[in-house]
Amino acid sequence: MEPVDPESPRGGQGDARGRLEALRKLATDVGVETSRKQVEVAPRTPQPLARRIVSGPRWRVWLALAVTITLVAVVLVSIFYRAAPAPVVHTPRPQAVVITPASESIACPVDIAWSPDLGEVAMLGYATSCPGPDATYDTGAIDETSKIYDGPLAPSPNMTAIVAIYDTSHGALVRQFSLRDMILQALHAQGLIAPAYTAWLATVAASPDQYIGFNFTHVLWSHDRSHLYVTFTCFLPDGPPVSPKAGSRWPGHVAQGLVVTDVNGQHSQVYLHTSEPQAAGAAVWDLASGRVIGSMAPALPFAFQPTTTAFAWNGRGGLQPTSALPATGAVGAPQGGSATFAVWQPGVVGTTVYAPPTVRDNLKGVAVFVTNIAALSPNGQYLAASLGLASLLTPPLSAATPAPFTAPSAASLAPYGWQAAPRLPARDAGLQRAIALASQSGFGGTNGDTLNSLAAVAWRPDGRYIAVSANTPTHAVFIFDCATGKQVAALTPPEMNANTTNTYQNLIMWSPDGQRLAYFDLNSGTLTLWGSSWLPA
Numbered sequence: 001m002e003p004v005d006p007e008s009p010r011g012g013q014g015d016a017r018g019r020l021e022a023l024r025k026l027a028t029d030v031g032v033e034t035s036r037k038q039v040e041v042a043p044r045t046p047q048p049l050a051r052r053i054v055s056g057p058r059w060r061v062w063l064a065l066a067v068t069i070t071l072v073a074v075v076l077v078s079i080f081y082r083a084a085p086a087p088v089v090h091t092p093r094p095q096a097v098v099i100t101p102a103s104e105s106i107a108c109p110v111d112i113a114w115s116p117d118l119g120e121v122a123m124l125g126y127a128t129s130c131p132g133p134d135a136t137y138d139t140g141a142i143d144e145t146s147k148i149y150d151g152p153l154a155p156s157p158n159m160t161a162i163v164a165i166y167d168t169s170h171g172a173l174v175r176q177f178s179l180r181d182m183i184l185q186a187l188h189a190q191g192l193i194a195p196a197y198t199a200w201l202a203t204v205a206a207s208p209d210q211y212i213g214f215n216f217t218h219v220l221w222s223h224d225r226s227h228l229y230v231t232f233t234c235f236l237p238d239g240p241p242v243s244p245k246a247g248s249r250w251p252g253h254v255a256q257g258l259v260v261t262d263v264n265g266q267h268s269q270v271y272l273h274t275s276e277p278q279a280a281g282a283a284v285w286d287l288a289s290g291r292v293i294g295s296m297a298p299a300l301p302f303a304f305q306p307t308t309t310a311f312a313w314n315g316r317g318g319l320q321p322t323s324a325l326p327a328t329g330a331v332g333a334p335q336g337g338s339a340t341f342a343v344w345q346p347g348v349v350g351t352t353v354y355a356p357p358t359v360r361d362n363l364k365g366v367a368v369f370v371t372n373i374a375a376l377s378p379n380g381q382y383l384a385a386s387l388g389l390a391s392l393l394t395p396p397l398s399a400a401t402p403a404p405f406t407a408p409s410a411a412s413l414a415p416y417g418w419q420a421a422p423r424l425p426a427r428d429a430g431l432q433r434a435i436a437l438a439s440q441s442g443f444g445g446t447n448g449d450t451l452n453s454l455a456a457v458a459w460r461p462d463g464r465y466i467a468v469s470a471n472t473p474t475h476a477v478f479i480f481d482c483a484t485g486k487q488v489a490a491l492t493p494p495e496m497n498a499n500t501t502n503t504y505q506n507l508i509m510w511s512p513d514g515q516r517l518a519y520f521d522l523n524s525g526t527l528t529l530w531g532s533s534w535l536p537a
Contacts, residue, residue: 097171097529098494101125101520106162109520111218112527113335114511116225120165120174121518123527124219124230127160127178161216163228165263168516168529177265179216179230183257186270187212187236192255196239211237211250217386218374220335229287230259231374231385236274256283256385258290284317285383293317293382309424311375312340317382319375328428328482333461334375334387336512343389344427346458346508347371351439353416363416364453366408367393367435369424391422393435429485430466431457437478441471458508465536467517469506475523477508479536488536493521493528 101109101123108130113122164176187193201210213235220229237252253274261268271290273283283292294317312322325332325342332341347370353363372388394407410419426432438455455470465488468478479489507520515532 094531094533096491096531096534097168099166099171099527099529100525101164101527102525106164109507109527110216112507112509112518112520113219113221114168114509114516114518115221116223116336116512118511118513118516119168121168121527121529122219122221122228123164123166123520124216125162125164126216127162161214161230161232163219163230163265166527171529175264177261179232179259182259182261182268183214183232183234183270186272190272192236192272192274194236194238197237200240217372218335220374220376220383223337223376223380226262228259228261228263229374229376229383230261231383232257232259233386256292258285258383258385260287260290282387283385284319285385286317287381287383309344310340310342313375313377313382317377319384327425328463330463331459331461333510333512334373334384336461337376337378337380338461338512339378341375342463343371343391343424344459344463345371345373346456347373347389348454348456349393349431349434349438350454351435352453353413353418355416359415363408363412367426368421369393369431369457389422391424392418393426393431394423395426428466428482430468430480430482433478433480433485433487434466434468434470437468437470437472456506456508458510460510460514461512462514467508467510467519469508469519469521475521477517477519481536489534491517491519491528491530491534493519494524494526 105127106123106125107128108126109123110126111124113124115121161179162176163179165174166172167174197211201207214232215234216230216232218229218231220231221227222229233254233256235250235252235254237250239251241250255272255274257273258271259268260271269290271285273292284294285291286293309327310322310325311319314320322340325340330342331344332338334341334345350368350370351364351366353366353368355362368390370388370390372386375384375387377383392407392413407423413419413421426435434455434457438453441453441455455468457469458467459465459482460467464482465479466482468480469475474490474492477491477493478487479491480486481488506522507518509518510516511518515535517530517535518527519530520527
């Protein structure tokens with residue numbers, strides 16, 4: 001066996017002494033005093049693998065390798081999470097708000113209006129039934145020569161109008177009030193109840209308002225949300241009926257009215273205007289004075305100027321024809337104070353002109369558009385009441401698909417009294433879809449024909465979409481793209497129930513910002529409010 005040199009680096013004690021000398025030299029270099037006596041040399045013993053790695057000269061290599069591996073792992077994980085799709089979070093769509101106006105004694109809704117902040121919606125309607133041939137006088141006619149009303153002789157005890165205000169978040173009734181007493185007090189205070197009529201009422205034991213015919217038309221909010229405006233017309237008898245047994249004719253006159261009240265139905269003012277040349281037109285009210293300062297149109301069955309499709313407010317409370325709005329651009333929100341607005345406002349389209357008693361058959365295969373709106377000036381000082389339009393729609397000059405209607409001649413319209421109606425080109429492809437829906441719907445009627453081939457329509461204020469409601473099986477509200485005619489949404493109200501109401505038609509009203517939609521469905525008797533998540537962007 002070969003002897004081991006103690007001084008050799010491989011020797012036991014020699015190896016230890018060599019290490020000791022190296023440590024002493026290192027301590028001296030860093031300023032630490034160390035003596036040989038303080039250092040005991042222990043025999044060399046086997047070291048665990050981990051300690052040898054750390055204490056050996058290769059520990060830096062292992063540390064660098066570990067750090068590199070860690071960094072590579074971090075980079076790979078980061079790349080993986082960036083490349084992976086984000087987790088899909090399914091947020092439940094907010095429920096539509098459903099309101100039942102009949103529970104607040106509104107049997108016949110007439111108009112709805114969004115508050116400026118969209119926090120509330122106001123509904124105007126009649127308490128128990130809609131005006132009709134057996135209830136009131138607004139279906140009759142005034143002979144402008146004799147001022148004799150030619151209409152039904154029937155009392156109208158149920159013509160009490162109610163304004164109900166609902167919270168749009170939950171549909172709760174916030175407040176409601178009746179207009180009957182405040183209007184009757186104003187009629188008496190202004191001396192508009194004729195003494196001869198009052199004397200006749202005493203002989204038949206009738207109340208003063210029993211034979212006064214009211215026709216309530218619109219409800220609007222003031223721009224600051226502090227007041228409500230309600231427009232109406234009424235027939236005021238001048239005395240007893242003329243020959244009740246031979247036609248129920250009444251002497252009397254028509255007055256236009258405006259109710260200005262706070263949102264609680266308090267501190268009310270009732271203004272009435274009875275000047276005949278303007279009473280049958282669309283009065284423009286100065287809200288500061290309560291006076292009518294002008295009339296939008298003469299007393300004709302077809303209001304609006306025939307060749308005008310847009311209007312603009314001037315600074316004096318007048319509405320002037322304008323070309324500022326392009327034919328297929330924004331339509332505006334007259335109730336919300338738009339400075340300019342088009343005639344394409346909430347109304348109805350139909351495909352039938354109904355026959356008068358002297359004509360046997362209805363005129364079919366045509367397209368008509370009827371609207372009646374109120375407008376509030378941008379400064380909130382003027383209000384135009386009952387801007388009405390009844391027009392014939394003509395096929396557009398160019399269309400992707402053939403129009404489902406024709407443009408009849410004046411001669412064919414004369415027997416129906418429509419020869420003077422303004423003719424307007426169908427505005428857009430969405431309107432053509434509405435006309436097609438109207439031609440397929442019907443509620444049944446008289447003359448052996450469909451009486452109501454109608455569809456309720458409302459354009460979004462920016463003019464991009466049109467909401468349409470017809471008598472389809474689901475009673476859905478369809479929303480069409482005006483440019484393409486493509487259906488982009490179908491909103492279904494609650495199913496029909498026994499608590500239905502008696503109203504003229506369905507009501508559709510976009511909010512002024514176009515982010516919400518209100519719809520009253522006469523079949524279910526409900527007012528449904530849809531938010532932006534249900535509507536096209």
